[in-house]
Amino acid sequence: MQEPVFLRQSVTSTPSLYKYLNRFIGTINVIVFIASIVYFLNPSTHAGWNVLGGIYIVLLLSNGLLIYLKPYTTTFMLWYPFLLAISMLTMGILNYSISNSYEAKPLMQMVVYIAFLLPLFVASISTFLEERYFEPHKLFKIILIVMVGFVYLLGFYFSSIIVVPYEHGVIEAIVTSFSLLFGFVFFAATILISKLIDNRKLLFIAGGIGLIITSIHFLPFLSTQSTIVNLDKQFKEAFQEPTNNKSFLRHPFSIPAYFVGMPQQDIQIEKDVIFYEDDDITLRFDVFMPKESQTTKHPVLVRIHGGAWKSGDKGADNVMQMNKYFADQGYVVYDIQYGLSTLTTYDLGIDTPMHLIGPFTMDDMLSHIGIFTNYLAEHANEYKADLDSVFFSGGSAGGQLATATALAIENGSYNDIFSDTITVKGLIPFYPANKSARAINITGRDEFLEPENLIRESSPPTLIYQGKNDSLVDWETAQSFKDKSMEKGNKHVAIGYMPFAGHASDYYFPGFYNQVFLYYMERFMWMYK
Structure with missing residues (x-):
């Protein structure tokens, strides 16, 4: 194999500058490996741990740079990109699974930790081993190049989702929230192609494409600080200075938590409690409660x-760790069902529980939620639920239903539907589809289809999560809600705009979008409970 001219070196000796750089970065790998274990033993969202997270990211990139600079190919150089990609995908998949499981998953969490450490471990070992020149078989090289080509095609598609807001369905939720993990997968492909192509011009083109794709996937992560600054400003204008509590997140974003997940909560869970049943439909809820609490009453979410x-x-379709998180914060959290409509042919491509479907209008769905509010009022003592401190939250269609419910209860004119014993203290809709129901043939009362028509000066304070690149619910829908509130004299509305975020970008619970919003959401609820 003839080495590219600009990399050609004797395979028997490594330039001294490269050798020193290799040993230095290898030593940092070892230090970060040890520091990471310390973090795993006592995970925290303290801002200081972001130093570790930042160095971890730089190290992964530096390890790739070292592979590119190495004047000859070794077995490690071909395996490391695969290990890096597998580690990233493993962390993303298992963190999502852990977040949306009713039970704790300690074995899965251990695998996540191993996946986090694996690139550091392999890079550390490689640094201090003398590896021999390795010439991959021509057919093997062709197979690898084709594989990288497919990865690049996927990278182009994912990049378009991040940069251009057009409708993609469920994949939109996956790409934007997992974008940093995917970025390292595409970086791994770039490293690999750099060791497979001998032609300088082709290498420049292929490497440049890979770096562009990688950079685009890093954009949402790099915009995190601006997200924090903008949301903090909106929060202070609409409410007041965010309060602190020892149980709150200590910083709006933890880089290590993005990779290895957030700590699991030790709480009580009751699943599939029936709150309504007739010949047509049976509706259930899950309730998440603080464990062994001595408090007589808890605020409700x-x-x-x-x-x-x-x-x-x-359950798993509703970011379950959010329920567990707030139960651990002292709330009684209800995750509820309602009837699903056959009146629309619109399809998001996600599971539809057949026992919940029927020709339901918007009025019917809100009636189902109203039945739950009456059940809650009747059974509040069983769950130590404080009816004078109730918050409503939901995403997309659920955000619209939560908005209509909260505003209708506060309005006081719908006591035939909702319990009049409930006091709504706050509303937290995620990308609420407040103007979308009519467009997909859902029928009902005007004020229920477009709940901003229910806004009054006395409407509950509202904190909204909204992706700027949401292709299903335009960011202007959230802005319209705020504008209407201001018009009615209600200034207590703030919107957390998430740059590059698509629809359902909160579904990765330890993701940068969700962490930032959670930091302000818990303070918002504490302030008004």
Whole structure:
């Protein structure tokens, strides 16, 4: 194999500058490996740990740079990109699974930790080993180049989702929230192609494409600080200076938590409690409660899943770790079902529980939620639920339903539907589809289809999560809600705009978008509970 001219070196000796750089970065790998274990033993969202997270990211990039600079090919150089990609995908998949499981998953969490450490471990070992020149078989090289080509095609598609807001369906939720992990997968492909192509011009083109794709996937992560600054400004203008509590997140974003997940909560869970049943439908809820609490009453958070009013369900379809997180914060959290409509043919491509579907209008769905509020009022003592401190939250269609419910209860004119014993203290809709129901043939009362028509000066304070690149619910829908509130004299509305974020970009619970919003959401609820 003839080495590229600009990399050609004797395979028997490594330039001294490269050798020193290799040993230095290898030593840092070892230090970060040890520091990471310390973090795993006592995970925290303290801002100081972001130093570790930042160095971890730089190290992964530096390890790739070392592979590119190495004047000859070794076995490690071909395996490291695969290990890096597998580690990133493993962390993303398992963190999502852990977040959306009712039970704790300690074995899965251990695998996540191993996946985090694996690139550091392999890079550390490689640094201090003398590896021989390795010439991959020509057919093997062709197979690898074809594989990288497919990865690049996927990278182009994912990049278009991040940069250009057009409708992609469920994949939109995956790409933007996992973008940093995917960025390292595409970086791994770039490293690999750099060791497979001998032609300088082709290497420049292929490497440049890979770096562009990687950079685009890093954009959402790099915009995190501006997200924090903008949301902090909105929060202070609409409410007041965010309060602090020892149980709150200590910083709006933890880089290590993005990779290895957030700590699991030790709480009580009751699943599939029936709150309504007739010949047509049976509705259930899950309730998440603080464990062994001595408090006589707890504030309540009611969460309503999305799914275009025709699909979705409680549980894994509704960011379950959010329920567990706030139960650990002292709330009684209800994750509820409602009837799903057959009146629309719109399809998000997600599961539809067949026992919940029927020709339901918007009025019917809100009637189902109203039945739950009456059940809650009747059974509040069983769950130590404080009816004078209730919050509503939901995403997309669930955000619209949560908005309509909260505003209708506060309005006081719908006591035939909702319990009049509930006091709504706050509303937290995620990308609420407040203007979308009519467009997909959902029928009902005007004020229920477009709940901003229910806004009054006395409407509850509202904190909204909204992706700027959401192709299903335009960011202007959230802005319209705020404008209407201001018009009515209600200034207590803030919007957390998430740069590059698509629809359902909060579904990766330890993701940068969700962490930032969670930091302000818990303070918002504490302030008004």
